[in-house]
Amino acid sequence: MPRSRFVVLLAGLTVLAAAGAGTTAWLLPRSVVSAIPGLGPSWTDEASTNTLHSGQGPDFPDTLAGWQLADQWADQTRVFGEWTSLCAGDDCAHSYPATMNGCANQRFLLRWRSNGGEKLTFAHGTMAGDIGTLAEEQLTEPVSIGWAELHGCGWPLWKHSDPNGVTDVTVSVQQWTPTA
Numbered sequence: 001m002p003r004s005r006f007v008v009l010l011a012g013l014t015v016l017a018a019a020g021a022g023t024t025a026w027l028l029p030r031s032v033v034s035a036i037p038g039l040g041p042s043w044t045d046e047a048s049t050n051t052l053h054s055g056q057g058p059d060f061p062d063t064l065a066g067w068q069l070a071d072q073w074a075d076q077t078r079v080f081g082e083w084t085s086l087c088a089g090d091d092c093a094h095s096y097p098a099t100m101n102g103c104a105n106q107r108f109l110l111r112w113r114s115n116g117g118e119k120l121t122f123a124h125g126t127m128a129g130d131i132g133t134l135a136e137e138q139l140t141e142p143v144s145i146g147w148a149e150l151h152g153c154g155w156p157l158w159k160h161s162d163p164n165g166v167t168d169v170t171v172s173v174q175q176w177t178p179t180a
Contacts, residue, residue: 043109043149050124050154052139057111057147060174067176070106074172079120081163083133085155086171097175098127098155106152109174113145118167122146123157133157 041058044051045065060072073094075086086096097106114120123138135157139146142161150156158169 041147049149050137050151051149052122052124052137052146053148054122054139054141054143054146056145060109060111060172064176066179067107068179069174070177071175072173074170076115077158077169077171079114079158079160079167079169081160081165083123083125083135083157083159085127085133085157086173088127096155096173098150098153100126100153103151103153105177107176108150108152108154108156109148109176110150110156110171111147112156112158112169112171115168115170117144118165119144119161120167120169121159121161122148123159124148124150124154125157126153127155127157135159 041053041055043058043061043064045067075094075096077084077086087093088096088098098108099106112122119142121138121142123135125133125135125137127133133155138157148154148156156171160167
């Protein structure tokens with residue numbers, strides 16, 4: 001495709017995206033989509049809800065309005081046929097710090113993938129010794145890669161579709177706290 005024709009196509013798609021036609025993003029290569037603001041997936045400045053997404057997801061942000069980066073780490077967890085989350089407690093190399101108090105006092109951005117490409121059920125929920133693990137919302141289809149925005153009480157949860165299956169999941173996490 002000649003350069004001038006590509007520039008016209010790109011300009012037209014940018015106008016469509018600005019007009020609210022974000023569904024045009026699938027027409028473009030990922031590198032082009034990420035270069036045009038508003039076309040690709042993005043993190044929000046809101047922390048009041050938990051959201052789950054399938055797919056690669058956006059790069060982690062350097063800044064979020066109203067938030068400061070408190071911590072960032074990578075972890076792995078082994079997923080079986082029951083709900084599994086990240087390690088929490090004193091025995092962990094890096095404990096996942098969700099809490100049942102002050103959900104708005106922190107938020108988590110996560111990106112994950114199954115190491116072997118297996119498709120897993122991905123959810124968010126609550127983990128507590130007295131009530132066990134409760135999946136509050138999950139993606140409609142199993143996926144092998146995803147991302148999430150969780151408030152300070154939210155736990156990422158994975159479950160293998162095969163009750164006897166096992167796979168490792170690699171997770172990258174950012175923990176944010178309010179600036180004021």
